[in-house]
Amino acid sequence: MGEKLFMQGNEALAESAIRAGCKFYCGYPITPSSEIAEYYAKRMPEENGVFIQAETEVAAFNMIAGATATGNRAMTATSGPGFSLGVEAMSFMAAAGLPAVIVDVMRPGPADGDILAAQGDYFQVVKGGGHGDYNTIVLAPFSVQEMADLTPQAFELAEKYRNPVVIVSDGMLAKMMESVELPEKIEQKKNFDWTLTGAKGRKHNVITTCATGPEQWEQFNLELQKKFNTIAANEQRWEAYQIEDADFIIVAFGSVARIALSTIKKARENGLKVGMIRPITLWPFPKKAFAELKDKDFLVVELNAGQMVEDVKLAVPDKERVFFYGRLGGVTPTPDELFNKIRELYAKNNQ
C-alpha cells in the first residue's frame, strides 16, 4: 500500500468502493458517470461480486435498496437526470433505513444539460427532491484523493445511521486524473440485527415504511426526525482555509472550491485577505463553520444559479454580507476570473 496511482476520479471512486467491500453495483449508463459502471462491470467477476446494468435509474436505485436490505454494501452512480428518476427510492431508503451509497455526477440542468462541470443538483440532493420529510447525507469531495477517501466513509456513515448517503461530483472531478493513494482493502463488518436473510434462529425482520394509522405514522416520522437531527448535530464537515485573518471568505464546494484554492493564493499575493470555507457535507450543512465569523464578507461561488446561497445566509451572523457568483451550463470560471470578482467586491465593500 501507499503506492500512488495516477487515476481518473470516477475510477478511483469505484476502486475505493470495491476496497470498502461494496461488491454490488447496478446502474444505468449516463455521462459523465459511466466509467463507474464500466469499472464495476470489469472488476466484479474478479471480486465475485455482482454488476447489473439496470433498465432505468428507477430500477437501479430500487435494486440497491433491496441489496442493502440483506446487509451487503451496494452502490449506484448516475447524473442529474438519472438522479431525478431515483429520488422516489431516496425517499424510500431514508424512511426504510437502507444504507445505500449513491454517486451523483452532476450536470448543469435543468432537463438534459451539458456533461461538463456543474453543480446543478444541490437542491435535488440537499433539499430532498423526493416526497416527505427526509434527508440524506451528502458528501462533496474536491479532488480525486478525496473521492477515494470519502467513499469508504460514505458506507460507514450510511450503516451507522441506516440512511442513504450521496456523493456528489461533476464532469470535472469525475473525469479529472490525479495522483491518488487508494484506501486499504477491508472486509465489511456485518453485525446488523435488521437485515433480511431468512428468519433463521431469530425473530423475523420486517422493513416497511407503512404504519397503520395517523398516530403510528406520526410516531414513525418523529423517529425519522430524531435520526436526521442526530446526523445534523454530529456529522457537519468542512475545511477552512486561511479564515483567521480573512475579511473576505469564499464559500464553495467540489470542483469550484478547487479552482478557488488558486484564487486565494493569488488574492493573498495581491494583498487581499481572502479565505475559504469548503463544505464537505452539503447536508448536514456545516453551520458550525460560520457561527463565529463576525465582520466578514462572504462570496458564495457555485456552478449553478445560487442554490447554496440561502444555506450560507442562514448560517452566517449577517446575511446582508453574503454575495454570489456563479457560472452555468458547464462553463467553469478560471482562478483569475474569481480573483477579479473578489477584487471588485472588495473595493466596493471597503469604500
Add this chain to the structure above:
Amino acid sequence: MKHEVIFSGIGGQGVILAGKLLCTAAAKEGYTVTLAPAYGQEKRGGRTSCQVVISDEIGSPVISEADLILVFDEKSLEDYENKVKKDGYLLINSSMINIEPKRTDIKVVKIPLNDVANEVGNARTANMVALGAVLKYFDLISLEDMKQIMAKEMKSSIVEINQKALQAGYDYVG
C-alpha cells in the same frame, strides 16, 4: 513551481492521451499533477481538450493562463490564443492550421504534426509528435523517461511507432 499546459484539438486526435502520458510521467517524478479533460457530447469530431497542471501543491485544475498551449486545429487556435501567458508558448499544428495568431507577446512555434507523423509512417501518431515537441520546452521529463512510460502504458504492438513519432516531434523543434 507550477507548469500549466493545454492541449486542444478534435475528438479522435488523441489529445487527451498526450496529456495523460505527460501527467503520468510527471506524477512518477513526484509532482502533484492534475489532468482535466473536456469532451464534446459527440464521440468523434467534437472539441476535445485537456488542461494539465504540474505543481508542488494542490490547486486549481482550471488554468487562467497557460505556460504552453498546443492547438491541433483552427478552432482551437481561435479559442485558446488568448489563454497563453505573456512570453508563453503557442504550438500550432501547421498541417491543419492556415491562419495566423494575432498576438505578438507570445512565442509561436509551428509544427506540421500530421505531416511529421506521416513521415514517421503512421498518420495517427500526430499526438505523439506533439508530445515530443512539448517535452522540449520542459526540463521536467526526459525523452527516455517518456519512452519508458509509453512502453508501459501502450499496447506493445504500437509502442515502437509511437516512440518514433515522439522522437520526431522532439527533434523537429530542434
Add this chain to the structure above:
Amino acid sequence: MKVIYERPKILTDAYFKYCGGCGHGLVNKIIAEILEEEKLQEKTVIVWPIGCSVYADKYFNVDSICALHGRAPAVATGIKRNLPNDNLVIVYQGDGDLVSEGMSEIIHSAIRGEKFTVIFINNAIYGMTGGQMAPTTLLGQKTTTSPYGRKEEESGAPVNMAELIANIKGCYYSERVAVNSPRNILATKRAIKKAFNYQLEGKGLCFIEVLSQCPTGWGMKPLKTLEHVEKEMLKVYPLGVFKSPEVKNQ
C-alpha cells in the same frame, strides 16, 4: 383427532385487512401453507407491494420488505442476488402495481431471468386506491375512472401478463390460475409450489398470475364474484400453463 386443516403457524394472529371474500386472503394463506409444509420459513424473504397487500408483512412470521409502487421486482433483484441460492425470494404484486407502474421492472426482471417467484394478483381493478381502471380491467367494465365502461379505442384492451411474460426467454415458468373454487384453489397451490421448487433449483423467473375476486371493487357480494371470475374473467384470461419445462412446443 387428526388434523385436516389448521391455520398455518407461519401466519401471525393479525387480522387480514382485506375485504370479506377477497382473493388476497386466499393467496396469502396458500403461500403460508406451502412455506410451512416445505419448511421454508427460515429461508424466505417476501417482497410486498403497495396496494391492498401493503400490510401483508404483518401477517407473516417471515422476513419481509414492502417495496414502493411497482418496484418490487427491482428490490427483489437486489435481495436475491445478495443471498445464497437456497434462499427463497417471493415477489407479490397486484395488477395496478405490476402492470401499470411496474411494467418496466417486471419485464426487465424476466429479461434478466431473475431467479425469484412472482405472484401476480389480477383482479382487473385498482383495489386500495378505490376501484379505478387498471390495464387489466375488462372491456365494458365500469370502474371509478371508466364510469361508462372501459372502451378499447380509448384505453386499449386488457393485458394478458402470463402470456406476455411467457414470451420472454428469461421466464422459466408461467401459469395462470384462479381462486374462485375449491378445485382452482388447489390448482393455485400446486402452481405456486412448483414455482418455489423451480426457484430452489436455480431456474429463471417463475410467474404465477392469480385471477382474484374483488367484491368491493366490483360492487358484488363475495359469492357473486366467484361466478364473475368464472363467466367473465376466464373468457379474457384463460387458465393454463403458458411456459413450462414440462410442456413442449409452446
Add this chain to the structure above:
Amino acid sequence: MNSVKINFELCKECEYCINFCPKQTILKKGERLNKKGYYPPEVVDIESCTACGTCARVCPEAAIEVYKDVTL
C-alpha cells in the same frame, strides 16, 4: 365426532364455506355479530361432517380449522 372450529372474530362473512360444503347442511349463516360487524357461520350439523376440509381451504381468513375423529 369430527370438529369444525371457526375463529369468530376473524370471519368476514363471505359465505364461501357455506357455499362450498359438499354436504350443504353442516354450516349455516350465523345470527351473532362479531366485533367487526359480521355474522360468522354456525356449525349446525356436525354429525354429517366428513371432515373433508373444504370449508377451511376456501376460507380467505384462515379462520376455519377442521379435525377428523379417528377413534373407531
